[in-house]
Every structure is written in structure tokens, then in C-alpha cells.
Amino acid sequence: MSAFIIDAFEYSRHKERREGEIAVADLSRLADESADRSGVLHWVLIGGVDSLGHPQLTMSVTGAIKIMCQRCLTPFAFDIDAESVLVLAKDEESADEIDALLDNDEIDVIVGTKSLNIIELIEDEALLALPLSPKHPVCPDPSALEGLKSSKKESPFAMLKNLKQQ
Numbered sequence: 001m002s003a004f005i006i007d008a009f010e011y012s013r014h015k016e017r018r019e020g021e022i023a024v025a026d027l028s029r030l031a032d033e034s035a036d037r038s039g040v041l042h043w044v045l046i047g048g049v050d051s052l053g054h055p056q057l058t059m060s061v062t063g064a065i066k067i068m069c070q071r072c073l074t075p076f077a078f079d080i081d082a083e084s085v086l087v088l089a090k091d092e093e094s095a096d097e098i099d100a101l102l103d104n105d106e107i108d109v110i111v112g113t114k115s116l117n118i119i120e121l122i123e124d125e126a127l128l129a130l131p132l133s134p135k136h137p138v139c140p141d142p143s144a145l146e147g148l149k150s151s152k153k154e155s156p157f158a159m160l161k162n163l164k165q166q
């Protein structure tokens with residue numbers, strides 16, 4: 001657990017970089033949103049400073065997660081490819097000041113701590129990337145799905161045999 005707790009300010013100051021993989025099943029809030037808790041996310045956390053000298057963290061999360069289509073109610077793989085820049089403030093008051101100063105919706109200002117949980121950052125980033133109302137671009141035809149199921153039952157060897165006979 002401690003491997004995932006960082007001093008956010010020190011991390012930024014030293015321009016540290018860490019990356020790793022984490023299973024969707026290990027992120028309880030995200031797993032609740034997924035159809036089957038399967039999948040692995042890759043994350044990269046880079047410390048640095050912005051052009052005004054504020055400490056910042058850049059969190060990137062990529063990977064696939066199965067979510068339920070709200071239209072046809074079958075699960076589909078959704079690719080997460082998200083990146084956020086988090087500027088660190090020392091308290092709520094300065095967070096508001098920096099937020100007003102930057103005036104940039106693309107950048108989040110958070111109150112940094114000496115015990116920032118990387119896993120929570122990863123999970124927040126992934127949750128934000130999920131569509132509010134997930135849908136297939138084009139829902140699969142239910143009859144096509146049925147066909148897929150029935151052909152799966154037949155062993156590949158039986159299918160080969162059939163081909164040879166033709």
C-alpha cells in the first residue's frame with residue numbers, strides 16, 4: 001500500500017516518474033461501473049512544474065474496460081485513454097487563487113498532500129473518462145449474436161471435418 005502513497009510536493013519537485021499496471025477489479029468504484037470487472041489499466045504519473053512555477057502532476061491512464069451498453073444492454077469494450085494535469089496547491093484558499101489565475105478548464109487544481117494516494121488518482125482519472133451514458137456506436141444485431149453463440153458450441157475440429165466433406 002505504501003508504495004502508492006507519495007508526497008505530492010516532493011514528487012513534483014524531483015520530477016519523479018512512475019508507471020505501472022492495475023487491475024480494474026482492484027479499483028472498487030471503477031469495478032462497480034464495469035460489466036465484468038475484467039481488464040487492466042496502465043498508468044503513468046509524472047511530476048513537474050507549470051510555466052508559473054506551480055508544482056504539478058500529470059496522470060495518464062490507458063486500458064480497456066468492459067461497460068454495459070445502455071441501448072442494447074450487452075457489454076462492450078471501451079478504451080480509456082485519459083490524461084489530466086493536476087496543479088498542486090497547499091490549501092483550499094490558494095487552490096481557488098491558482099484556479100482563478102490559470103483560468104483554464106483543462107487544468108485541475110487540487111490540494112496537494114504529503115500522503116497522496118496514487119491509486120485514488122488513477123481511479124478518479126478512469127472514472128472521469130467513462131461516458132455518462134455508454135452506448136455502442138452501432139449496437140450488434142441480436143440475431144448475429146445468437147449465431148456467434150451457436151457456432152462456438154461446435155468444436156473447431158468438427159468444423160474442419162465439415163469443411164473437408166464439402
Ligand SMILES: [Zn+2]
Pocket residue numbers: 069070071072073074135136138139140
Ligand atoms: Zn449496444
